[in-house]
Amino acid sequence: MGYLLYYLVLLPLSYLPLRALYGLGSALRLLNRHVIKYRLGVVRENLRGAFPDWSEAEVERQSRRYFSYFFDSIAESIKQFSMTEATAVRRCRVVNPEAVAHLRAQGKSYIAYGGHYANWEMAGLSFPSQLAGFGLMAIYAPLKDAVMDRLITANRGRFGVHLLPRRKVDDYYAAPPEQPMVEFFVADQSPSNAVWQKLHHTTFLGRPTAFLAGPERYAVRYDRPVYYMTLRRQARGYYTAKLVRITDDPRSTPPGFITEAFARRLEHEIRRDPAPWLWSHRRWKRPVPEEVEHRLRGAGFVPPVYDRDLRNDDSDE
Numbered sequence: 679m680g681y682l683l684y685y686l687v688l689l690p691l692s693y694l695p696l697r698a699l700y701g702l703g704s705a706l707r708l709l710n711r712h713v714i715k716y717r718l719g720v721v722r723e724n725l726r727g728a729f730p731d732w733s734e735a736e737v738e739r740q741s742r743r744y745f746s747y748f749f750d751s752i753a754e755s756i757k758q759f760s761m762t763e764a765t766a767v768r769r770c771r772v773v774n775p776e777a778v779a780h781l782r783a784q785g786k787s788y789i790a791y792g793g794h795y796a797n798w799e800m801a802g803l804s805f806p807s808q809l810a811g812f813g814l815m816a817i818y819a820p821l822k823d824a825v826m827d828r829l830i831t832a833n834r835g836r837f838g839v840h841l842l843p844r845r846k847v848d849d850y851y852a853a854p855p856e857q858p859m860v861e862f863f864v865a866d867q868s869p870s871n872a873v874w875q876k877l878h879h880t881t882f883l884g885r886p887t888a889f890l891a892g893p894e895r896y897a898v899r900y901d902r903p904v905y906y907m908t909l910r911r912q913a914r915g916y917y918t919a920k921l922v923r924i925t926d927d928p929r930s931t932p933p934g935f936i937t938e939a940f941a942r943r944l945e946h947e948i949r950r951d952p953a954p955w956l957w958s959h960r961r962w963k964r965p966v967p968e969e970v971e972h973r974l975r976g977a978g979f980v981p982p983v984y985d986r987d988l989r990n991d992d993s994d995e
Contacts, residue, residue, distance in 0.1 A: 680824075680825030680826035681825055684825075684826065684829045689760065691756050692758070692760040692761075696753065699756055699757055700753050700914070707748075710745065710749075711745065721745070721958050722741050724962070725740055725957060727883070727884060728884055728948075729952075743952070744957045748958065754800060754915060761800075763803065763804075767807060769916050769917065770800045770805075770909075770919060771808070771918050771919070772808040772919045773920050777905070777921040778860075781926075782812060785857075786903065787812075787854065787859040787900075788904065788905055789863060789896065789897050790860050790863070790904075790906075790907045790921070791906045791940045792862060792909065793864060794867070794956035794959065796909040796910060796911050796917055797917060799834065801919055802834055803839075805839070806837050806838035812857070812858050813840065813855055814839045815839070815841075815842055816842065817841075817842050817863055818842070818843065847896070851900055862907075865940065866889070866941075867890070867959065867961075868888070868960065868961050869888050869889070869890050874969075875982065876891060877982055878934055878980070879966060879973075880938055881974060881979075882941050882945055883945060883949075886971050887941075888964070888970075889940070890937075891934075893940075894933075894934075898928050898931075901928060901929060902928060904928055904936050905921045905922060905923055906921075906924055906939070906940060906944075907919055908920040908921075908943070908947060910947070910951070924943075933982065933984070934979055937982070941979075
């Protein structure tokens with residue numbers, strides 16, 4: 679089934695002009711709004727919680743903006759199955775690759791944080807040639823269909839990104855490549871780890887929220903500088919990316935500093951333009967423990983508890 683879906687549907691569709699795929703996405707958006715109604719309630723509930731001062735009319739307007747972008751991004755993701763590298767670079771440009779030139783000169787790898795904001799699929803195709811001198815590694819969650827997983831990861835990695843299953847992150851860091859790497863973590867999903875002490879807790883979009891702390895622990899343990907990769911939509915199908923330094927010296931930062939800086943950067947981007955974030959994700963489906971809520975009232979955030987050298991710590995990126 680995976681081969682049929684890929685070779686008879688996704689790949690042929692990708693050769694259509696992007697304008698035609700946008701038209702298909704618009705038709706799906708209308709179908710979803712009036713018939714399927716996929717996650718309409720989740721999106722509205724998330725928007726109300728994040729922006730309590732909005733009127734119901736504004737919540738509805740932003741909900742429509744979100745689904746308009748959501749189906750545009752599906753169209754763009756389909757197009758990427760046959761997109762050339764030159765087209766990807768033209769559509770997603772890194773505006774300041776020189777920001778990490780000093781790390782390249784030192785032969786040093788760094789961690790790049792991102793969120794489920796804007797089109798990271800296109801970014802993954804465009805970054806290898808723009809971040810010259812670095813290899814690129816991106817962590818992903820494998821698909822349940824092994825055939826589709828193999829085909830899609832091969833397509834996503836065809837310009838040089840190494841896609842690493844999330845369960846193999848520890849193996850990667852135990853024997854990292856010799857060349858300097860950009861190690862991408864998309865880390866704003868709802869954590870599944872039930873041990874709250876291992877998570878970073880903060881107030882995010884007006885709510886007590888847990889964040890994965892794995893990227894911070896890897897940064898401290900392996901002395902990886904950390905940057906936030908801002909990704910902004912400039913026009914339909916066009917994006918810019920910008921590297922923003924969080925720290926070049928992670929071991930000098932106190933626990934929680936790195937993850938909190940990521941949360942604040944991401945929140946700033948979402949409040950600046952809400953539509954490109956993944957509002958259909960059930961981000962707050964797991965309640966924050968009462969003890970954490972109490973501690974948050976007296977502090978800006980509750981950092982994760984971990985051994986600073988991490989030799990005895992289990993990671994959960």
